[in-house]
Amino acid sequence: MLQFLYIPLWALIAICLTVLAIAIDADSNASVGPPAIAFGFVRAGISWRRLRVEWSGRPEDWEPFTEPLLKDRIGKGERNSGWGAAELLPSGVRRATASIELRYFRGLGPGRVDRMAQQYGWAVDWDNYRPASENLPLFRMMPPPEQHGVPAPNSPSPAPGAPWGPLPCRVLMPLLTFVFMPRVRSLELRRSPDAYVAHLRTHLAEKFRTELARDPSKGYKADEWGRILRRVGVNTWHFRGAGAHAVLRVAAEHGWQLDHSYPADPVGELHLCRPNTVSGQGG
Numbered sequence: 001m002l003q004f005l006y007i008p009l010w011a012l013i014a015i016c017l018t019v020l021a022i023a024i025d026a027d028s029n030a031s032v033g034p035p036a037i038a039f040g041f042v043r044a045g046i047s048w049r050r051l052r053v054e055w056s057g058r059p060e061d062w063e064p065f066t067e068p069l070l071k072d073r074i075g076k077g078e079r080n081s082g083w084g085a086a087e088l089l090p091s092g093v094r095r096a097t098a099s100i101e102l103r104y105f106r107g108l109g110p111g112r113v114d115r116m117a118q119q120y121g122w123a124v125d126w127d128n129y130r131p132a133s134e135n136l137p138l139f140r141m142m143p144p145p146e147q148h149g150v151p152a153p154n155s156p157s158p159a160p161g162a163p164w165g166p167l168p169c170r171v172l173m174p175l176l177t178f179v180f181m182p183r184v185r186s187l188e189l190r191r192s193p194d195a196y197v198a199h200l201r202t203h204l205a206e207k208f209r210t211e212l213a214r215d216p217s218k219g220y221k222a223d224e225w226g227r228i229l230r231r232v233g234v235n236t237w238h239f240r241g242a243g244a245h246a247v248l249r250v251a252a253e254h255g256w257q258l259d260h261s262y263p264a265d266p267v268g269e270l271h272l273c274r275p276n277t278v279s280g281q282g283g
Helices: 003-027 048-056 059-080 110-118 172-176 182-190 193-212 244-253
Strands: 094-101 135-142 227-234 270-277
Touching: 048 059, 059 094, 059 110, 059 135, 110 135, 172 182, 182 193, 193 227, 193 244, 193 270, 244 270
Parallel strands: none
Antiparallel strands: 094 135, 227 270
């Protein structure tokens, strides 16, 4: 409650220091400013809602305050975490992670937050929990995303504008960025699907060769049988004029396929994979 007394006073002092600094600057060549801590009150205050739950201290008051914050952290964790190739199992199961700050569940305790998180399929990561930490770690094992409408590599090429077909042609973007990416921007200006396919055959062969040359025992998460997935990504500028289906077709020529661990996005980066083992055999 005292914050509503000291914050206005703190703000008044900060304004006075700023005015004083401006006056000194005006009368001299010195570059003087208020100390950085002067406006620290902006970060020091808490909301009325949090103040009420802090004041009451009752768990039944804290739960309605904590739950939307917990849900927000969980949503971001499900969208953004665990996508690294080195973090994903060959099965495509993803370990999503999140955390929530102690100040947002102080009146509940980790055990009660764990029960709240379980309603959304999450749990407290007790293995990485530290009582002295300011953050409570959470995790969830996410199944691989469903992939719908993915064409077979040997199926007929989709028409321009159709899903997995050539993307709309552009003029301004390739011209503006030509100096940075002359080869792929030239392809876009030519608008030749056959030229794109020829480029993909060279580009993917090099990517696959580089990936297969890596040590399979480093940078991969193997399953209990020692299997891993070699993974590469292909950006849209490499297949815009031919379509994502052309990537699948060229990849299949080398024994690679669409990676089931990621959402299938024919207008974004495509993820390809090939089975392997930590001993370097397979695929």
